[in-house]
Amino acid sequence: MEQISEQERQLFFKTLDYLKVNPRVDREIFLSLYLNAKEAADSLKEENEIFSRMQINPIEIILYLVNEYTFYLASHNKVSQQDIASNEDLQDYIVAIAVDKYYTNEHMAFKSTVLSNKYLPEISTVTLYLNFVLGILSRYKMNDPTQTLLVDILHKGFSQAKCVVELVNNGYETEAFSAWRTLHEIECIFALLIKHGEPVIKAYLDHMQYARAFRHMIPDKEATDAVFVRIKEGMRSHDLKSKDMKRFIEYGWLFAIPDIDKVVDFKLNFRDGVERCAGLRDKAEIYEMSSEIAHSSPLLIYSDNRKSYYYLITIMNLYESFFRLEKYFASFYLSKLPEEEKKKYFEMRNKYLGQLQVCYDLERFRFASITGQIKQPEGNSIEGQKE
Secondary structure (H helix, E strand, O other), rough: OOOOOOHHHHHHHHHHHHHHOOOOOHHHHHHHHHHHHHHHHHHHHHOHHHHHHOOHHHHHHHHHHHHHHHHHHOOOOOHHHHHOOHHHHHHHHHHHHHHHHHHHHOOOOOOOOOOOOOOOOHHHHHHHHHHHHHHHHOOOOOHHHHHHHHHHHHHHHHHHHHHHHHHHHHHOOHHHHHHHHHHHHHHHHHHHHHOHHHHHHHHHHHHHHHEEEHOOOOOOOHHHHHHHHHHHHHHHHHHOHHHHHHHHHHHHHHHHHHHHHOOOOOOOOOHHHHHHOOOHHHHHHHHHHHHHHHOOOOHHHHHHHHHHHHHHHHHHHHHHHHHHHHHHHHOOOHHHOOHHHHHHHHHHHHHHHHHHHHHHHHHHHHHHHHOOOOOOOOOOOOEEEEO
16 A cells, blocks of 8 residues: 655545545545555556546545445444454455446546537636625525525525536536426516515415425424415415315415406416516427426437537526526625625626627527528637537
8 A cells, every 4th residue: 555644644634624524534544545545546547548548536536435435334334434444355345436436437427419518608607607696695594484585596596507507518408408497487486576575475485385284294283284274265265176276385376466367368377377477478488398398208308319409499598597587686685795795796797797698699699590590601610619
């Protein structure tokens, strides 16, 4: 086993702290395992021409190894860390699995045909923006629905947008398109809560409680029964039948919107209820297509033949949803930030929002080109480098 200096030893322990490795993991035992894993990885590089060209990432080796180590201890409750330290065969077993997973998952993993990568401006710019906004929102109080509902929904919206970006970036265009569907639902709900305020927010919270009772998530039976009494009273007040209970629980909060009875073609569903009231009914056709993808229709099964189409339609709609959510964020939450943080946000906004608009316009042009709405202009164009 490789010998290391005291300085290298202490640096390794600091790395474990930085990675937030469970402090109950014996550092000395784990150092020994890591050195064995590194030696095994080096041996594979010497023995295999393909592996010899691969750079070993020590951080990823550590993360695979520590998770195998802690998993083994958790799944073998009669085995202690000292037992592992005194059993070379057991050490070799844990090391072999970690190294095998490292090479297979990090260097030899199957990758779908990718149309994008994280360095392209249309990906890197929105990723930077999302990280910045999520960093700010993480400093707000969250997860207390009666006090933090709007912040929680906004945080979920930007998190979902990041999920869409990551799926696209890994070649999962249809899955990203399906994930956009959830993002669109979030933005519509947020738009209504912001627009109508307290009465609708209260109704939304009430219906969250109704959903918990319906899904048997309230442990107290008497409390659950009391919630169902309120559900039935609410249904009676709107002349709804028993068969309408699920729709009422999910969408009945819309009845709290002022003059809801004047909304043309209003129904208790997403497209004719939430989406229509949010003023985004023009997205209904795209939402329906995304729903078909989510429900494994033939559009999904044979989507690989139209990867560019789904990539572009996802990116365009992601950007549109992001622009709307960012506008809400800038309007309603920036005023609450300390002046220095607000200044940094506006500096970032002034620098990158325009680039996001340019990226959006470019993707719209590309989409129009592949769908035959316009012809690609003659001449050379320079595309971003693909991985």
